[in-house]
Each structure stands twice: as C-alpha cells, then as structure tokens.
Amino acid sequence: MAALRCLLLLLFAPVLQAADVLLLSEENPPLNFTRAGQPSGFSVELVRLLAAQAGDRAEIRMEPWTRGYSRAQREAGVGLFSTARTPERESLFQWVGPLMQARTCFYSRRVDNLRIDSLEDARRLRRLALPRQWYSTDYLLAQGFDNLFTVASQDKMMHMFALGRGDLIVASDIAVPQLLGLRNLRMEDVQQQHCFMEHESYLAFSPQTDTALVARWQQALHTLYRDGRFQHSYRRWFADRPLGPRLEAVLGQVTR
Incomplete structure (x- = not known):
C-alpha cells in the first residue's frame, strides 16, 4: 500500500508542480540564451527574480521567435521576453517593464x-x-x-x-x-x-493572461528597482554599459 501511494505521488507530481506562467524566449545572448542546457542571461535572471518576488511559479522555455510570438498573442498565462515595445505592438500584449534599453x-x-x-x-x-x-x-x-x-x-x-x-x-x-x-x-x-x-525591451504577456497577474509582476519589478536587485543584476551582466536615459528616468520615478 505504501509503495502504491509513493507511485501515485510520483505520477501526479508534475501536475502538482505545474507552473503558473509559461515564459518563452529565444536564443539572443547576452539577454537570453541556453548555457549547459539551461536558460541563462540577464533577462532570464531578471524574470526568475520577478517570479519569486510575485510568488508565482514560472517555466522558462526557449523556442523559435516566430512560434513564441504567436503563442504569446493567443494563449493565457504565456509571456514572451525580451520583447521590444513599439506602437505597432502596443495592443497585442500586456506589458511588464522596462527591462532593458x-x-x-x-x-x-x-x-x-x-x-x-x-x-x-x-x-x-x-x-x-x-x-x-x-x-x-x-x-x-x-x-x-x-x-x-x-x-x-x-x-x-x-x-x-x-x-x-x-x-x-x-x-x-x-x-x-x-x-x-x-x-x-x-x-x-x-x-x-x-x-x-x-527601444525598451519588456516581458510581453498575452491578452488572455489574468490582468491581476500582470499587475503583480509589474509591481514586483518596481520592488526590484527600489531595493537595488535590478541594478545589481544589470551590473553583473553589463559592467561597462550605462542603463540609458529612458531606463534611468523610469528608475528615478519609481525609486524617489
């Protein structure tokens, strides 16, 4: 009986550990890329921090850009990063950012x-x-x-x-x-x-994603701005690169 119980737990473990959001990205170092079989890069590090701060479980998966771009417009609970926010794309997604200039x-x-x-x-x-x-x-x-x-x-x-x-x-x-x-x-x-x-790069959530989740992630990013974790991560990846005037302005507004 005990063995059967353990087997059932193993079978259903993936369901119990299901992610709250699926985050898609492409191979685009140094922002997002695969290292030793695992997603890595500045943007990957940042969205992991965001997920932890927001209290959500996130699965990060690398896919070809065109496939991820399509899925992030039609599937609930799907986000795409790093995505340039442009006027032409404004109504296609819900936006969390900025992450990069x-x-x-x-x-x-x-x-x-x-x-x-x-x-x-x-x-x-x-x-x-x-x-x-x-x-x-x-x-x-x-x-x-x-x-x-x-x-x-x-x-x-x-x-x-x-x-x-x-x-x-x-x-x-x-x-x-x-x-x-x-x-x-x-x-x-x-x-x-x-x-x-x-341009500024963002995490772009699908229109079908719960707006409360998107707001929670934007608030989580503001927390990373205020407590310095965003700046620390940025400096680790881009020691000699300035944030850029637009990103500096956003940080100034949030942290003052």
Missing part, C-alpha cells in the same frame, strides 16, 4: 566599404535579410522597404550575411557581438552604420 543599427561588412547614413541609403541596397516578426523588420516594412528578405531566425540572417547574400544586418548594439559570433565574425569585421531606433 537598446539602440538598433545597420551593420555592414567592413570589406564592402559601404556608407549608410539614412534609411533611404539602406533602402537602395540589393537585399537585407531579417528575421520574420522582429520589431525592426516590421518597422522597415512600414517604412516602405521592398528589399527585405525575411528568414526564420537570426542564425539564418547571419548565415546569409556571412556568405554575402545580404548587404546589411540589423541588430541592437547590445546583441551584435554575440550575433557575429554565430558565424565566427568579430566586431572588427563589421562597420556600424545608421542607427534608426531606440
């Missing part, structure tokens, strides 16, 4: 000797390979770019760039070193060109 720029191969000073300059190029449903892809499409070739992932983007099949890549200044590393490229191999967008 970054600048988005074009990058060319240094050997190509290009000079891109504006969106118009980039629009005249032969081809830009960009992942589907990236905020920068959506933005450039809205600006009338007809030379975009959309791909399934940032790895595919870098593959085309390394082979010379894309004239430029688009990346945030915080992620570009790791993106280049996917194809054994270095910062010395590329030239930063026109920077056309600054």
Whole structure:
C-alpha cells in the first residue's frame, strides 16, 4: 500500500508542480540564451527574480521567435521576453517593464566599404535579410522597404550575411557581438552604420493572461528597482554599459 501511494505521488507530481506562467524566449545572448542546457542571461535572471518576488511559479522555455510570438498573442498565462515595445505592438500584449534599453543599427561588412547614413541609403541596397516578426523588420516594412528578405531566425540572417547574400544586418548594439559570433565574425569585421531606433525591451504577456497577474509582476519589478536587485543584476551582466536615459528616468520615478 505504501509503495502504491509513493507511485501515485510520483505520477501526479508534475501536475502538482505545474507552473503558473509559461515564459518563452529565444536564443539572443547576452539577454537570453541556453548555457549547459539551461536558460541563462540577464533577462532570464531578471524574470526568475520577478517570479519569486510575485510568488508565482514560472517555466522558462526557449523556442523559435516566430512560434513564441504567436503563442504569446493567443494563449493565457504565456509571456514572451525580451520583447521590444513599439506602437505597432502596443495592443497585442500586456506589458511588464522596462527591462532593458537598446539602440538598433545597420551593420555592414567592413570589406564592402559601404556608407549608410539614412534609411533611404539602406533602402537602395540589393537585399537585407531579417528575421520574420522582429520589431525592426516590421518597422522597415512600414517604412516602405521592398528589399527585405525575411528568414526564420537570426542564425539564418547571419548565415546569409556571412556568405554575402545580404548587404546589411540589423541588430541592437547590445546583441551584435554575440550575433557575429554565430558565424565566427568579430566586431572588427563589421562597420556600424545608421542607427534608426531606440527601444525598451519588456516581458510581453498575452491578452488572455489574468490582468491581476500582470499587475503583480509589474509591481514586483518596481520592488526590484527600489531595493537595488535590478541594478545589481544589470551590473553583473553589463559592467561597462550605462542603463540609458529612458531606463534611468523610469528608475528615478519609481525609486524617489
């Protein structure tokens, strides 16, 4: 009888330990990536702190961006990070943040000797390979770019760039070193060109997620701002990188 009871407990343990929220992310170091088979990165560390502060159980899972982006718009209890908050996306999600501020720029191969000073300059190029449903892809499409070739992932983007099949890549200044590393490229191999967008990254919950849970997580983030845990985690990952003026302003408002 005792053995049967133990077996039943083992069988139902996964149900009893079910997560309150499912948090999806993509491979995008240093914010979110897999290390030794486990999710890691600044944003991963931060959402774990948020879950603990909010008192919720969270499962973190790495998925391709397009799949996670779709699920986070239609499934209750699902969040997606790190997600750029843009006017076009505002009504698609419930937002918790900001978590990070970054600048988005074009990058060319240094050997190509290009000079891109504006969106118009980039629009005249032969081809830009960009992942589907990236905020920068959506933005450039809205600006009338007809030379975009959309791909399934940032790895595919870098593959085309390394082979010379894309004239430029688009990346945030915080992620570009790791993106280049996917194809054994270095910062010395590329030239930063026109920077056309600054954005803040958020945790984006689906519209179907309980609004009380979203509010609880936003309040948990404010607690991390006030007690210094957010700043401590940021400095661990980005010792030489300033927070950025917008994020500084948010912290100032919450902590004063």
